[in-house]
Amino acid sequence: MAKHLAQKEKPIKKPARRPLQELTIRIPDRSKAKKNKRHTRSVEDRFQSAMLNKTLDRKFTLTDLVLAGLALVLLLVSYFLPTHGLIRLLSFLVPFLLAGYSYLFEAFQEAFMGIVLGRELIITLASLMAFFGGSNFGGAAIMVFMKLCDLALSYAELLQSQKIDALYALRSDKATIISNSGEVSGKASELQEGDLIEIAAGELIPVDGVVIGGTSVLDASALTRSNSSFAVSAGSRVLSGCTNVSAPIRVKVECPQSESLISSLIRSAENAWMHKSAQQRLLQRIMSYAAAGIVAAAIVLALVFSVVTGQWRLWLLRASVLLTVSQMYAVVQTVKLAYDCAASNAAGKGLIIKGHDVLEALSRAETMVFDKTGTVTVGKYTIKGVFPRGITEDQLLFLAGAAELHSDHPIAKALVNASGAYASDVEAVDIEETPGRGVCAFIDGRSVYVGNGALMEDHGISYDTPTVPGSAIHVAIDNRYVGHIVMEDALRDGAFDAVEELRLCGVSTTVMLTGDVHSAARKVASSLNFDLVKSELTPEEKCSSVDYLMSNRNVNTTLAFVGDGICDTDALKLATVGIALGCLDRKEAIAASDVAILGEDIHNIPRACRIAKAASEAATTNMIVCGAVKVLVLLLGLFGVMGVGLAVTLQTAAVLFEVLNALRILYFEENRPKLRREKKQ
Ligand code: ADP
Numbered sequence: 275m276a277k278h279l280a281q282k283e284k285p286i287k288k289p290a291r292r293p294l295q296e297l298t299i300r301i302p303d304r305s306k307a308k309k310n311k312r313h314t315r316s317v318e319d320r321f322q323s324a325m326l327n328k329t330l331d332r333k334f335t336l337t338d339l340v341l342a343g344l345a346l347v348l349l350l351v352s353y354f355l356p357t358h359g360l361i362r363l364l365s366f367l368v369p370f371l372l373a374g375y376s377y378l379f380e381a382f383q384e385a386f387m388g389i390v391l392g393r394e395l396i397i398t399l400a401s402l403m404a405f406f407g408g409s410n411f412g413g414a415a416i417m418v419f420m421k422l423c424d425l426a427l428s429y430a431e432l433l434q435s436q437k438i439d440a441l442y443a444l445r446s447d448k449a450t451i452i453s454n455s456g457e458v459s460g461k462a463s464e465l466q467e468g469d470l471i472e473i474a475a476g477e478l479i480p481v482d483g484v485v486i487g488g489t490s491v492l493d494a495s496a497l498t499r500s501n502s503s504f505a506v507s508a509g510s511r512v513l514s515g516c517t518n519v520s521a522p523i524r525v526k527v528e529c530p531q532s533e534s535l536i537s538s539l540i541r542s543a544e545n546a547w548m549h550k551s552a553q554q555r556l557l558q559r560i561m562s563y564a565a566a567g568i569v570a571a572a573i574v575l576a577l578v579f580s581v582v583t584g585q586w587r588l589w590l591l592r593a594s595v596l597l598t599v600s601q602m603y604a605v606v607q608t609v610k611l612a613y614d615c616a617a618s619n620a621a622g623k624g625l626i627i628k629g630h631d632v633l634e635a636l637s638r639a640e641t642m643v644f645d646k647t648g649t650v651t652v653g654k655y656t657i658k659g660v661f662p663r664g665i666t667e668d669q670l671l672f673l674a675g676a677a678e679l680h681s682d683h684p685i686a687k688a689l690v691n692a693s694g695a696y697a698s699d700v701e702a703v704d705i706e707e708t709p710g711r712g713v714c715a716f717i718d719g720r721s722v723y724v725g726n727g728a729l730m731e732d733h734g735i736s737y738d739t740p741t742v743p744g745s746a747i748h749v750a751i752d753n754r755y756v757g758h759i760v761m762e763d764a765l766r767d768g769a770f771d772a773v774e775e776l777r778l779c780g781v782s783t784t785v786m787l788t789g790d791v792h793s794a795a796r797k798v799a800s801s802l803n804f805d806l807v808k809s810e811l812t813p814e815e816k817c818s819s820v821d822y823l824m825s826n827r828n829v830n831t832t833l834a835f836v837g838d839g840i841c842d843t844d845a846l847k848l849a850t851v852g853i854a855l856g857c858l859d860r861k862e863a864i865a866a867s868d869v870a871i872l873g874e875d876i877h878n879i880p881r882a883c884r885i886a887k888a889a890s891e892a893a894t895t896n897m898i899v900c901g902a903v904k905v906l907v908l909l910l911g912l913f914g915v916m917g918v919g920l921a922v923t924l925q926t927a928a929v930l931f932e933v934l935n936a937l938r939i940l941y942f943e944e945n946r947p948k949l950r951r952e953k954k955q
């Protein structure tokens with residue numbers, strides 16, 4: 275972490291520019307899909323021992339806080355009061371009961387149900403052993419400090435969950451349903467596909483749907499956490515969680531609320547904790563064995579050593595120290611908390627990170643593969659030149675626009691715009707879109723092909739070699755070539771800096787995979803300093819390349835794929851971490867990705883990496899601090915150097931430190947590193 279911060283403070287020398295290489299790829303067998311993908315992992319925790327996860331649902335309440343505070347004051351007062359004998363015992367029993375009444379009750383339940391390793395049962399035993407061993411302070415402190423740790427943890431959980439609550443606020447409960455009898459108020463959760471609803475200006479969109487009447491502007495900035503609004507009119511899709519800004523609109527419901535965008539975002543953010551990192555799984559495994567071992571040792575001390583030596587008070591006290599060390603719940607929770615805080619922090623910035631394992635994997639990303647169109651480029655093509663053959667320029671644009679009318683591809687949208695309003699007057703039927711190639715449509719009974727050179731070759735159509743640099747889209751009617759249109763897409767704002775920032779986050783290899791032509795790909799890749807580039811790929815070939823890079827990455831490192839969700843959802847699924855950028859209106863991309871970046875800002879990619887790194891570092895620090903304190907207390911306690919009071923105080927201090935360390939990630943506002951710019955030739 276220190277290194278990370280130091281890097282941010284001083285201007286950083288830009289890494290030496292490496293020559294751009296062509297990526298030569300052996301096409302591997304797709305069946306050897308990556309093994310560690312989230313789709314194969316189980317959400318079940320194999321180590322849900324009663325000691326580690328039992329009180330996950332314990333909530334923070336003001337009453338508990340007041341009682342614990344009072345108990346702490348009474349504990350300290352009792353410690354310093356010069357009382358003796360029964361009075362002293364009674365003065366410690368008050369804080370013991372105030373802080374521990376609920377634990378005592380649960381301990382009783384656990385004993386009754388035979389949960390031998392129950393957390394409350396063990397802590398109660400430790401406390402009673404301390405009292406019987408003669409340490410009144412130790413006995414009461416165990417309960418009071420355990421309560422304080424639990425409160426700190428549940429308060430931290432509360433703080434981190436508030437960022438997710440902001441998403442809840444975007445899910446509207448109400449809807450105005452248009453029925454035969456007029457407009458009626460209803461519950462958004464009961465809407466079904468095909469229902470008609472009216473959304474007034476200023477209201478949240480309750481479900482995903484299609485506008486059937488009215489025009490308005492929707493504001494999505496609460497979702498993307500950046501300025502984003504878009505106009506909608508009849509036929510436009512509307513997304514739940516956006517606010518209807520300017521005028522009422524009528525919407526036909528596309529899916530129930532539970533399947534709408536806002537619900538899927540809430541689900542992903544809420545369930546992130548279920549996908550534990552490898553670090554957490556290992557910790558739980560070690561901790562559950564260690565806890566059982568330490569409890570067994572404590573029982574031996576308390577039963578065997580005390581009887582054999584006759585010094586039962588001494589061994590009871592030592593056993594009590596061991597029992598406090600066996601409490602691993604807080605450790606597991608503070609590591610979890612670090613990742614929870616990171617996921618919540620990210621959610622507050624419009625980045626949905628779907629698991630703690632995703633954060634961990636992202637923190638180890640060494641190879642990052644980018645799609646081009648719509649990912650490192652804006653995905654808004656402009657026409658650079660129209661080169662008709664045998665027809666006029668307008669006719670060429672018109673044909674291209676008409677065939678592309680129903681495609682979502684950025685090229686299609688630009689062609690439809692360029693063809694003016696006329697294209698929509700034509701009826702194009704039997705439209706067939708080939709990802710990474712283009713479209714074929716029947717217009718007036720003739721087949722029209724619009725796409726790249728590969729599409730033309732697929733149909734045996736010879737085409738002109740473009741003389742103007744850019745992405746050339748060729749057009750043919752009934753296998754007769756009628757010209758091409760050269761288009762260009764601009765780089766995203768800040769793309770260069772974002773890639774440089776990624777290098778500072780440890781991404782040492784950057785790769786671009788694109789279906790676009792070689793010249794356009796090379797231009798983009800060299801202006802962004804990518805290490806490798808591969809062009810003219812079909813979506814399947816993109817997957818093969820990702821597969822190849824995955825299997826050739828360094829041990830202990832991961833590969834992230836960044837795409838926009840158009841023609842690259844398989845690659846998003848295949849990479850260790852699939853990052854979908856600007857995917858607000860693409861549900862498939864959100865579903866396929868591990869990190870869904872709703873806004874368009876490309877800086878969110880290095881930002882996600884920085885948050886992930888900070889989380890992983892905080893989790894590691896927490897594990898080390900806790901491990902060191904536990905070992906120290908165990909050894910000193912075992913040999914009688916440390917009493918139970920000090921033992922429990924030290925462990926509580928460690929837990930409080932760990933909670934604060936994890937909470938730091940919740941408020942972690944990563945400053946973007948200063949990059950020293952070198953003008954590009
Ligand atoms: P990228 O890999 O850069 O994101 P895509 O895989 O989406 O690009 O598309 C690759 C290429 O396929 C485009 O550059 C274009 O030549 C062609 N293409 C894909 N879809 C279409 C379409 N609807 N119309 C015309 N050409 C298309």
Ligand code: MG
Binds near residue numbers: 646647648649837841
């Ligand atoms: Mg793309």
